Amino acid sequence: MKISELSDRSGLTVQTIKFYLREGLLPKGTSTAATRAEYDERHLKRLRLIRALREVADLPIAAITGIVTALDDDKIGLHDLLGTAQYALGPHVEPRADDADWRAARQDVDALIAELGWRVTPLAPARDLLAQTFVALRQLGFPIVLTGLRPYIEAAGAISAHETDQLTADAPRERALQGMIVTTVLYEQVLIALHRLAQEDASARRFGDES
Amino acid sequence: MKISELSDRSGLTVQTIKFYLREGLLPKGTSTAATRAEYDERHLKRLRLIRALREVADLPIAAITGIVTALDDDKIGLHDLLGTAQYALGPHVEPRADDADWRAARQDVDALIAELGWRVTPLAPARDLLAQTFVALRQLGFPIVLTGLRPYIEAAGAISAHETDQLTADAPRERALQGMIVTTVLYEQVLIALHRLAQEDASARRFGDES
DNA sequence: ATCGTTGGATAGCGATAATATCCAGCCCGA
DNA sequence: TCGGGCTGGATATTATCGCTATCCAACGAT
Numbered sequence: 182m183k184i185s186e187l188s189d190r191s192g193l194t195v196q197t198i199k200f201y202l203r204e205g206l207l208p209k210g211t212s213t214a215a216t217r218a219e220y221d222e223r224h225l226k227r228l229r230l231i232r233a234l235r236e237v238a239d240l241p242i243a244a245i246t247g248i249v250t251a252l253d254d255d256k257i258g259l260h261d262l263l264g265t266a267q268y269a270l271g272p273h274v275e276p277r278a279d280d281a282d283w284r285a286a287r288q289d290v291d292a293l294i295a296e297l298g299w300r301v302t303p304l305a306p307a308r309d310l311l312a313q314t315f316v317a318l319r320q321l322g323f324p325i326v327l328t329g330l331r332p333y334i335e336a337a338g339a340i341s342a343h344e345t346d347q348l349t350a351d352a353p354r355e356r357a358l359q360g361m362i363v364t365t366v367l368y369e370q371v372l373i374a375l376h377r378l379a380q381e382d383a384s385a386r387r388f389g390d391e392s
Numbered sequence: 393m394k395i396s397e398l399s400d401r402s403g404l405t406v407q408t409i410k411f412y413l414r415e416g417l418l419p420k421g422t423s424t425a426a427t428r429a430e431y432d433e434r435h436l437k438r439l440r441l442i443r444a445l446r447e448v449a450d451l452p453i454a455a456i457t458g459i460v461t462a463l464d465d466d467k468i469g470l471h472d473l474l475g476t477a478q479y480a481l482g483p484h485v486e487p488r489a490d491d492a493d494w495r496a497a498r499q500d501v502d503a504l505i506a507e508l509g510w511r512v513t514p515l516a517p518a519r520d521l522l523a524q525t526f527v528a529l530r531q532l533g534f535p536i537v538l539t540g541l542r543p544y545i546e547a548a549g550a551i552s553a554h555e556t557d558q559l560t561a562d563a564p565r566e567r568a569l570q571g572m573i574v575t576t577v578l579y580e581q582v583l584i585a586l587h588r589l590a591q592e593d594a595s596a597r598r599f600g601d602e603s
Numbered sequence: 604a605t606c607g608t609t610g611g612a613t614a615g616c617g618a619t620a621a622t623a624t625c626c627a628g629c630c631c632g633a
Numbered sequence: 634t635c636g637g638g639c640t641g642g643a644t645a646t647t648a649t650c651g652c653t654a655t656c657c658a659a660c661g662a663t
Contacts, residue, residue, distance in 0.1 A: 184640070196622055216628045216640045233528035236485070242620070260599040267588050299593035300600070307588035314581045317444035323574050332554040333579070333586050336547035341590035343543040345598050363534050365591065367525055368544070372587065373580065374522035375544050377478050379552035380576065381518070382510035387556050388471040389511065395609070407653055427609045427659040453651070615654070623646065
């Protein structure tokens with residue numbers, strides 16, 4: 182398969198594919214001559230994954246590089262791959278240890294996770310994301326209360342359990358790995374989209390004009 | 393309040409505040425002389441909101457401008473404000489009407505919403521977000537099935553209902569409006585963070601090494 | 604009077620993600 | 634076999650975003 186065919190089938194321009202090759206996002210094809218290289222279905226699949234991560238999840242190139250590098254590492258297990266994907270998703274907020282509000286929020290988060298008995302590494306970026314959000318909510322005069330968090334916690338738990346079930350059902354290693362990425366990154370978008378739609382529905386019922 | 397005090401209390405540099413003033417994100421203070429202007433608590437509150445939207449939700453300046461403009465419009469109602477916020481959240485994906493896959497996915501989305509009986513405008517960007525995700529999932533060999541969507545739909549519905557309940561409890565208009573933004577934008581981050589944490593827990597239990 | 608601060612304007616920067624251009628080398632059809 | 638168009642590879646350029654930096658004249662507190 183030539184690069185132009187790769188371009189046609191992936192929907193990306195030749196220039197962009199060359200750029201991804203340069204960045205190490207896409208492995209090189211096998212050179213057959215000085216100005217000729219051959220690509221295969223694996224390259225096409227990889228491009229489709231890259232495109233989904235860029236356009237749907239809006240991940241930066243560097244984050245995608247991290248993910249595909251992990252995917253290509255045949256020593257990595259499912260759980261570690263999840264960590265890689267979540268780290269790539271960010272946020273890349275360095276914890277502001279000097280800020281008292283921030284430290285307090287972070288402790289709230291840690292306490293919550295401990296209370297729930299969730300097994301989460303202390304390094305998980307989602308801890309910081311949650312802490313940062315708590316700080317912002319409090320600053321804006323909408324402090325979080327644990328009971329108000331309940332529905333979110335339950336929803337998150339139910340969905341994650343479902344997702345993990347889906348993953349174990351699959352068998353072949355390569356597909357399981359891809360499935361992990363897809364579940365983590367793309368189904369998060371599904372959840373967000375459905376949440377927004379449900380929100381609009383709920384709002385329309387309560388506040389909307391009749392129509 | 394001088395600009396330097398605004399800077400100290402908001403945690404943003406004077407330069408950044410000037411930049412926000414230029415961009416129309418923050419209303420000007422009242423000029424007291426050629427090189428003097430006075431700011432008040434409202435400016436500070438506005439800056440905190442801007443900061444939360446930038447740093448927690450990672451919204452672009454233009455989107456924040458749209459939100460604060462709507463907030464300042466005293467003719468706008470809660471439901472319309474939700475629309476503004478959701479539009480600001482993106483995605484800013486123009487529907488590719490020429491792409492057959494895309495059209496099919498979009499129809500699936502529309503059919504799903506209709507079947508659920510959700511009241512959502514046909515223009516809602518979340519429809520496109522969901523359609524785009526469906527396309528990507530199918531291209532990657534993970535086609536969506538309606539039954540697999542159930543947990544997400546239920547979670548989204550439960551959370552949205554809860555959020556809408558919270559909003560009606562509040563009374564004063566200005567706070568209700570702020571509450572709508574906070575609910576829509578920041579609690580989405582809470583949901584995302586909790587989902588990731590729950591996912592790690594579920595994964596640790598099923599795939600993780602003992603520890 | 605002086606010295607730091609302010610508002611206001613303009614210019615510059617660093618990161619990101621492409622695009623564009625150029626250049627031989629090569630393949631394929633006429 | 635020859636020539637136009639594609640190719641890989643390298644280098645240069647662009648566009649957008651979100652700030653930063655610099656300058657300047659006008660203040661105002663000491």
